[in-house]
Amino acid sequence: MNIHEYQAAEILKGYGIPINQGIVATTPDEVAAAAGQLGGTVVIKAQVHTGGRGKAGGVKLAHSPEEAREVGSRILGMDIRGHTVHKVLVAPGVNIAREYYLGVVIDRAARGITIMASSAGGVDIEEVARETPEKIHREAAHPFLGFHDYQARRLAFRLGIEPDLVGGFARIARQLFEAFVQSDASLAEINPLVLTADRTWLALDSKITIDDSALVRHPDLEQLRDLQEENATELEARAAGLSFVKLDGTIGCVVNGAGLSMATMDAIKRYGGEPANFLDVGGGASAEQVEKALRLVLADPNVRAVLINIFGGITRCDEVARGLLSAMDAVKPTVPFVIRLVGTNQDEGRRILADAGITVVDTMPEAAERVVAAAGAAA
Amino acid sequence: MNIHEYQAAEILKGYGIPINQGIVATTPDEVAAAAGQLGGTVVIKAQVHTGGRGKAGGVKLAHSPEEAREVGSRILGMDIRGHTVHKVLVAPGVNIAREYYLGVVIDRAARGITIMASSAGGVDIEEVARETPEKIHREAAHPFLGFHDYQARRLAFRLGIEPDLVGGFARIARQLFEAFVQSDASLAEINPLVLTADRTWLALDSKITIDDSALVRHPDLEQLRDLQEENATELEARAAGLSFVKLDGTIGCVVNGAGLSMATMDAIKRYGGEPANFLDVGGGASAEQVEKALRLVLADPNVRAVLINIFGGITRCDEVARGLLSAMDAVKPTVPFVIRLVGTNQDEGRRILADAGITVVDTMPEAAERVVAAAGAAA
């Protein structure tokens, strides 16, 4: 789960990290009031769950409440990579001497947690990783004991930080690690972590992503979810226990299993179609799940055809067929659909569907080819 | 550091353990008031840093505030193994179905933490360990990951606890472990942990000992220190950075090093004397430390002679001799003393002391023999 910059900053503050305390505003008036309260130059930052805010014009300076109001009115409501800006963070301007990157991530290859730091702060770290990888320094946390103090100091020394500033940097690195672990994060980063002109450390921008599987034990973090930021259909799917991702194509997919769902999308693409979604109804493919899934898929006005691809495993195909029929009956799809049903008792299952006038195809390539043709015809 | 039962109970309560909430009282009137407030039968328990309270008459029931006042007046001021009772805990009477022992200790042999449980609760666990060791069940905590849930359940199953009560027992075991770790304890035990007649779990009596070396990071626990419970001289010694233990004999000891101090006490005993104290001035034996040490030792009216035993290691004996002289000069001991000084530059050191009219003996046996004789003559 993604949370906003200002929420991440509040979490980090709770672990002792010095943050550049700002004020959240949702209207130009609030932006002006915040700027007035903070005084001097302020920075106004769009709060959206996507990167590249700066390049998109979502981060701007203002030197007076009036200017802040004007900037705020431009940023609020702006679209950044498909995300509408509903909130901005108004924060004091900072006199920056140097900028660093500090991040904690799950390192899948090492099956552990890695702490990363770079003197190339304030820019996209993935770009740094690609272009000047030698500028990123890494420490692997011990799986049981965590991030040793000496490792935090070693990062500071490798960044060339002066002896009198090493302690402060190392403390923030350890606090960030602690915040990461205690929040069950999959990412926690400060970018930039700045050294101000008066030689103090300040987290200017922070980002935290929470492990979805761990949210159940963090009801406080679950509260930070911004429903405005999430796709309505994805929210509905999650509530229904379905795994759904909205895409831009025209062919709706209802599949059991995540890998099979992806493979189905790939097959559609191979035959020249564009999937409208990823949708995993789960291994069992019960009638209720399929019905919910169909409703969600058909709610997308872009959908011109639907491919239902079910591998009957433990659940027999005849049962799946009956479930499909009742689901189709309940939903009454208005676009063409192609059903592929394979597995235990597949002949019986297909006969049931055939009796209802529904043709079932045999292989995934065939199903993909047909649904792409159907979507083309429907266009 | 030892803390009182009522303090231990408060700590355990903070970790979610159900305790038998009582009221601390320091006067018979307070005892009566507490009994009135709690209503019904109460148990009045002496709060002293020693075991065997029950046998000593420090734990009694009372069935009315009047009886409680009477019982309180008998227990308050009582001496239990050399500890004067200044406080009692007045707690509600409990309808006990079964009693268990649950404890967490440092297991030196395993270099780890061991969780112990027994169905022989409410009695001295060391006695159980001696006489029916098969009644004590143990689980070793993982040094990094701690006490697994399954281990807590396994203890419950081994104790023959019914399935519906296993969860509650296991939870308390984990909470006790957590309290132990978070408090840097060397011992945390609930004895007895009772199952009440209405099948709920209740910690009736608890004990926690804190690792002295860890107190520096637990200022909150340091606050629990009961100065009335500690020997005044030991407190003064600790404040001066000396390691001092009061004993019952007549020969004061001032030694550098813990092992050498014990060996010195042993030597005194071997020659028929009784040491008045253990005292380690530290490896360096500076003049200030020796002076403080001498003052502490001489403050004990039982002391009839003093043995100063210094091994001059890194610190040269001539320096130690000068320090000793200035310390003796400042303190002006009124009882005979024997000095043994060995090590670097010992001849020079002894010459300095001889010039001041002080004889130095060569070996520990000789020193012990002389000081025992001196103490006998002084008696």
Place this chain on the structure above:
Amino acid sequence: MSILVDRQTRLLVQGITGREGSFHTAQMIEYGTNVVAGVTPGGAGKTVHGVPVFNTVEEAVRETGANTSIIYVPARFAPDAIYEAVDAGIALIVCITENIPTLDMVKVYHYVKQSGSRLIGPNCPGLITPGQAKVGIMPGYIHTPGPVGLVSRSGTLTYEVVHALTQAGLGQSTAVGIGGDPIIGTSFVDVLGMFEADPATRAIVMIGEIGGTDEERAAEYIKAHVSKPVVGFIAGRTAPPGKRMGHAGAIISGGQGTAAEKIAALNAAGVPVAESAQQVAELVREALG
């Protein structure tokens, strides 16, 4: 021959009295798996489909000689169940449970690694040696004994491929679902090494998906250490970056983990990557000559 599970498997089911555990116990017994014990705390004395239930894994092992365990307990309790199995000396632990927090798995992974046990999963369908033992939730009947070893991060997609292989007359030595989470106990490389060493396996199918770099590592490993033919299949060519595609581990992040990279790595290691289950079967048939 085969790998990991066979007729010597003496299976323990952790969470046997739960809905999933009980259902799949019946299915596994029906397939012929030797299910010797179940564990549910407080369940001692019961039986489930004729299988005796114990309070602790230690007791179950002592009483029944169980050497393999399959875990169906909820995510909250699954790490503890794995620790219990490891500490009781279970050699092979298969964890079906989904949604175990990643930071729990960091500890579990290294705990298992330091022990003598092997963990398959979590969030996996389990594994099967056709005709001998099914330790998982896959439909047994689609499998048939034969020379093809399968290793996969996916569930139904694996069934799809197994089905295609069986229909094409190509049986399987063992099919291992290693799981769809970011951190799993047994990787492609581990299983590839076992298939390489297994005389019954003559060709290997590896089914990957987006996320992580385990397929790339597998490609390197194949190049250096695998002499048997390997056919690949990678799901998620069309998946967008930054979106979790069902499995917690199926996500392209930081520009890493794309299907294109994985396919390129496999091709560079001489592994053809199929575009459908049917094509997997064709490529395997070609490889077997």
Place this chain on the structure above:
Amino acid sequence: MSILVDRQTRLLVQGITGREGSFHTAQMIEYGTNVVAGVTPGGAGKTVHGVPVFNTVEEAVRETGANTSIIYVPARFAPDAIYEAVDAGIALIVCITENIPTLDMVKVYHYVKQSGSRLIGPNCPGLITPGQAKVGIMPGYIHTPGPVGLVSRSGTLTYEVVHALTQAGLGQSTAVGIGGDPIIGTSFVDVLGMFEADPATRAIVMIGEIGGTDEERAAEYIKAHVSKPVVGFIAGRTAPPGKRMGHAGAIISGGQGTAAEKIAALNAAGVPVAESAQQVAELVREALG
């Protein structure tokens, strides 16, 4: 020959710029120890008594080939210093620091045990191989090379015994102070095994004290594995139960750890236990014939 430290020792001092670290660095150099590096975070570029200082142990090892480390940092920072030394591959780590919390040491002990390093201490005087290397805070001049190996939980009491041995013309192979804490990296048993294997050691002196059961284990070990003569000395016959006698580890608790039990165990293993340092020397002389 000798054990643990000798002319090949390349010593690193962690906490070299502190008062203790600096003082003892001078003392060790004066004794002839090859002190090659020091570490103090932020101290890189300095020298202390001619020894170059580095920011990290890793750097010090890379630049100087240090193979042994002695730690003089305060208790708060000592566990981290040990972790750093272990992770940098230091083979022998000697921790002088006193008052490290016991629960920190539980973790440190097992961390070191799982590594390739050995830890001596904490709360120990260090160790010395007379005439070759002094890695500790003991007065070097009282030692003289010879055939007696010493292992002790104590500091000044060891000096006392060494002094008596030297005065009696009995030199030492190596004298190891293992430390007075409840949990220490290296036990009597470990050092006894090394002395047994060391050709230069012909007799062993073991100096114990009240608390714990390590002396009892040592007695069992001696009975089973030590062919060389061993002489014991146990401090604390007169110590009362429940009172910490200076050392955190010197406490009789739960009826365990009394001097009487330890002496009985040693006697039962054929080890005579002396009542004074002079008697230790006499018994050693008798044993050496």
